[in-house]
Amino acid sequence: MRILFIDKHPLIADGFAALISSFEDWELRSATSAEEGAELLACFAPDIAILDFDLGDDSGLKLLRKASCWPSQARCIIYAPGDDPVLAGIALDVGAKAFVSKCADTSQLIEAIKVISDGGTWLPPNLLQDVARLRTSIDGRNRGLTDREFEVLRSLAYGETMGEMAFRLGVSYRTVSNDCGILREKLDAKSLPELIRIAMSRKIL
Numbered sequence: 001m002r003i004l005f006i007d008k009h010p011l012i013a014d015g016f017a018a019l020i021s022s023f024e025d026w027e028l029r030s031a032t033s034a035e036e037g038a039e040l041l042a043c044f045a046p047d048i049a050i051l052d053f054d055l056g057d058d059s060g061l062k063l064l065r066k067a068s069c070w071p072s073q074a075r076c077i078i079y080a081p082g083d084d085p086v087l088a089g090i091a092l093d094v095g096a097k098a099f100v101s102k103c104a105d106t107s108q109l110i111e112a113i114k115v116i117s118d119g120g121t122w123l124p125p126n127l128l129q130d131v132a133r134l135r136t137s138i139d140g141r142n143r144g145l146t147d148r149e150f151e152v153l154r155s156l157a158y159g160e161t162m163g164e165m166a167f168r169l170g171v172s173y174r175t176v177s178n179d180c181g182i183l184r185e186k187l188d189a190k191s192l193p194e195l196i197r198i199a200m201s202r203k204i205l
Helices: 010-019 034-044 060-065 085-094 106-117 125-136 147-157 162-169 173-187 192-201
Strands: 002-006 027-031 048-052 075-080 098-101
Touching (some): 010 106, 034 048, 060 085
Parallel strands (some): 048 075
């Protein structure tokens, strides 16, 4: 099984390599940036890709959104800083097959790899109920946001830039920028990253 590990911290990648050294049929490649990771996705064609949520130059979620362009059918794990059910739900919506916290025991990452390699989906046991409840609950459309604002907010959370959003929606960049400005006012956020954090903390997303 070919595994690609993309994390901006080389020491974490080295630790993972040591962790799976006993699995003789697992071949590992690693990358420390989204750009390097995208290149390996193309030439290495992994079966499993483990993506750091925050890659510094990009996000694992944004890289995951480009999965349809990958030559391989890699099944992806989002490797995140903590156990956040909202973030886990977003990761699954974008196309991840597993969500693992870096704070968890490393056995969870091994278990996730085995489960998704067999075609399953994996979440930490402590998040299963929260993620299920969030994914079936009434969404942010009833929380003071218009359908358009909710769509813009979700797109930002998925890692889409305002330029990419404008192109996809067939509107001007200024229109999307105005929508983001209105969202910042409604949620009292000073920046787009803060906007997403507030939306997650209030469970709007």
